[in-house]
Amino acid sequence: MDISFDLLGNALVSGLLLGGFYAAVTIGISISFGMLDIVNIAHPAFILLGSYIAYIMNANFGFDPILTAIVAMPAFYALGVAIYHIYDVSFERRGDTALRGLSFFFGLLFITEVALTLVFGVDYRLVEAVYIGPTLHFGVIDLPLRLLVPALVSVALMVCLHLYLSRTFIGRAVQAVAQDPLALRLMAADPSRIKRIAFGLSIATASLAGAVLIIIQPVEPSIGREYIGRIFAICVLGGLGSFAGTLVAAIILGVMENITATFFGPSWAPAVAFGFLLLTLAFRPSGIFGRA
Amino acid sequence: MKNPLFILWLIVAAALTFGLARLVDNAYFYFAGYVVLQYIVLSTAWNILGGYTGYVNFGIPAFIAVGAYSTVVLHKTTSLPLVAMIAIGGALSALLGVGTGYLTLRLRGTFFSIATLAMAVVMQTLVTNWDFVGGSRGAYIIRPATVQYLGINYIEYLFLIMLGLSIFAVATARAIEKSRLGFGFATIRDDELAAEASGVPTLKLKLIACGLSGGFMGMAGSPLPYYVTYLDPASTFSLSYAVNTIAMPLIGGTSSWLGPILGAILLGTLQQVATVTISSAVSLLIVGVLLVFFVIVAPKGILGWFQK
Numbered sequence: 001m002d003i004s005f006d007l008l009g010n011a012l013v014s015g016l017l018l019g020g021f022y023a024a025v026t027i028g029i030s031i032s033f034g035m036l037d038i039v040n041i042a043h044p045a046f047i048l049l050g051s052y053i054a055y056i057m058n059a060n061f062g063f064d065p066i067l068t069a070i071v072a073m074p075a076f077y078a079l080g081v082a083i084y085h086i087y088d089v090s091f092e093r094r095g096d097t098a099l100r101g102l103s104f105f106f107g108l109l110f111i112t113e114v115a116l117t118l119v120f121g122v123d124y125r126l127v128e129a130v131y132i133g134p135t136l137h138f139g140v141i142d143l144p145l146r147l148l149v150p151a152l153v154s155v156a157l158m159v160c161l162h163l164y165l166s167r168t169f170i171g172r173a174v175q176a177v178a179q180d181p182l183a184l185r186l187m188a189a190d191p192s193r194i195k196r197i198a199f200g201l202s203i204a205t206a207s208l209a210g211a212v213l214i215i216i217q218p219v220e221p222s223i224g225r226e227y228i229g230r231i232f233a234i235c236v237l238g239g240l241g242s243f244a245g246t247l248v249a250a251i252i253l254g255v256m257e258n259i260t261a262t263f264f265g266p267s268w269a270p271a272v273a274f275g276f277l278l279l280t281l282a283f284r285p286s287g288i289f290g291r292a
Numbered sequence: 293m294k295n296p297l298f299i300l301w302l303i304v305a306a307a308l309t310f311g312l313a314r315l316v317d318n319a320y321f322y323f324a325g326y327v328v329l330q331y332i333v334l335s336t337a338w339n340i341l342g343g344y345t346g347y348v349n350f351g352i353p354a355f356i357a358v359g360a361y362s363t364v365v366l367h368k369t370t371s372l373p374l375v376a377m378i379a380i381g382g383a384l385s386a387l388l389g390v391g392t393g394y395l396t397l398r399l400r401g402t403f404f405s406i407a408t409l410a411m412a413v414v415m416q417t418l419v420t421n422w423d424f425v426g427g428s429r430g431a432y433i434i435r436p437a438t439v440q441y442l443g444i445n446y447i448e449y450l451f452l453i454m455l456g457l458s459i460f461a462v463a464t465a466r467a468i469e470k471s472r473l474g475f476g477f478a479t480i481r482d483d484e485l486a487a488e489a490s491g492v493p494t495l496k497l498k499l500i501a502c503g504l505s506g507g508f509m510g511m512a513g514s515p516l517p518y519y520v521t522y523l524d525p526a527s528t529f530s531l532s533y534a535v536n537t538i539a540m541p542l543i544g545g546t547s548s549w550l551g552p553i554l555g556a557i558l559l560g561t562l563q564q565v566a567t568v569t570i571s572s573a574v575s576l577l578i579v580g581v582l583l584v585f586f587v588i589v590a591p592k593g594i595l596g597w598f599q600k
Contacts, residue, residue: 268421278395
């Protein structure tokens with residue numbers, strides 16, 4: 001194959017930026033699945049919900065999608081707290097997280113998708129903002145702001161979450177519950193309460209992830225499914241719950257997907273995530289940074 | 293009840309169903325009935341893995357697609373009878389089940405579920421890029437109007453085939469339930485670590501369950517091209533197959549072969565009615581809401597109401 005280096009360079013750079021965005025999409029799963037062991041496969045549905053909220057506010061009032069998402073975060077947090085409460089009472093305490101807990105989240109994913117389809121139809125929706133059109137040029141390398149802004153927002157989100165989890169009391173309690181819920185209970189802290197807060201946080205990130213998603217690409221209700229494979233591949237590859245690992249894994253996947261899309265056609269890109277996931281599960285289930 | 297006697301009862305029930313269909317003598321009855329029967333096969337197949345061993349498979353559309361697209365390929369290249377196509381589709385789909393299981397089942401159970409979910413996306417990518425079966429444009433299958441040697445319409449023939457598959461699937465599920473294999477599955481569901489420690493060959497049993505479950509799903513998918521006559525990736529990989537197939541056993545009850553049948557008949561009929569009277573999107577919404585409602589409020593399903 002005739003590889004053009006301009007093309008390869010651009011594929012690498014935009015893959016890098018795409019990876020930053022994937023990290024924002026995955027961070028919620030890194031908290032809920034990686035730390036709390038809650039297999040929230042409905043996470044992409046909440047991300048799409050975030051996209052559509054950004055879309056409504058942008059289309060009707062011209063609000064900036066990222067600002068809208070930040071304002072909507074408390075509402076997403078409350079939603080997360082409510083969902084965790086149901087999950088805790090109905091499945092964790094009954095000890096039935098595997099079959100029915102998973103089916104519960106699958107049901108939520110499906111309900112959200114169908115409800116969004118009923119309200120918005122299957123047309124692609126997009127937002128408008130000053131940073132969506134322009135592109136910065138450095139020699140042969142193009143830096144579209146449409147990808148750069150989401151990548152920066154996503155890194156900022158990760159830094160904030162990292163600081164929160166490592167510097168505050170509640171944040172450290174979340175890390176403790178990830179390591180040993182029983183020990184936390186012996187310290188007279190309530191693991192359910194801590195997990196409720198952490199799950200709320202993970203859903204709150206979906207608001208922002210949804211806004212950056214609709215900045216990067218037009219959105220329709222069923223695209224959430226494409227992200228399930230991606231986010232779990234990144235989360236597992238990143239070593240479940242490690243933020244640095246998540247970012248590196250997200251960038252690896254972003255670059256791989258972009259190179260695949262550039263040289264083999266975009267219709268093959270979704271297969272990359274799955275190949276990644278299967279290979280990781282088969283050969284290195286603890287992730288690239290995990291302790292083997 | 294011994295297995296042969298049970299199968300006899302199933303055949304009697306199936307004969308009555310077909311007799312009723314002949315009596316109604318309306319093509320729509322066969323079209324709607326086919327869908328309900330297809331879901332009996334699918335949900336029984338799902339329950340062999342999900343209900344008996346406790347491993348959740350979300351990749352149902354992928355298994356259906358293996359069956360359906362193997363039929364498309366065979367239809368274009370050979371002139372095999374439909375029954376042979378179903379056998380081949382089922383075998384390929386069983387292989388897919390064992391393969392996925394082999395790669396992911398040695399890990400925690402949730403990894404298997406996630407892998408199946410992602411697998412459906414990748415199978416869709418493969419089919420979309422595979423020009424021989426029509427790619428994203430889809431494939432047309434022209435079905436014969438009648439079946440000569442039986443003297444019936446083709447849709448009646450498809451209905452009969454699905455009726456036969458339902459008997460096969462339900463009889464297998466019940467035989468497993470009463471056998472050593474079924475007890476082995478139950479030990480995995482109840483406490484896999486303890487089962488492994490007591491010498492139950494858990495990985496082998498899980499792979500058997502994956503193969504059986506995948507095989508039946510593939511068989512249910514094999515006649516699909518002849519039923520729809522136009523097969524495209526977007527509708528073959530529709531999430532509604534997955535949500536229906538999971539909702540039916542969970543609503544009916546996962547502990548016994550009767551649960552998936554109950555769920556499939558109730559939910560399948562409800563959906564047919566809701567699709568005709570309201571809209572297909574609303575009928576899907578109903579299934580999703582019922583699924584969430586049942587797993588929270590009635591974890592043992594409808595069967596649980598009749599058990600102590």
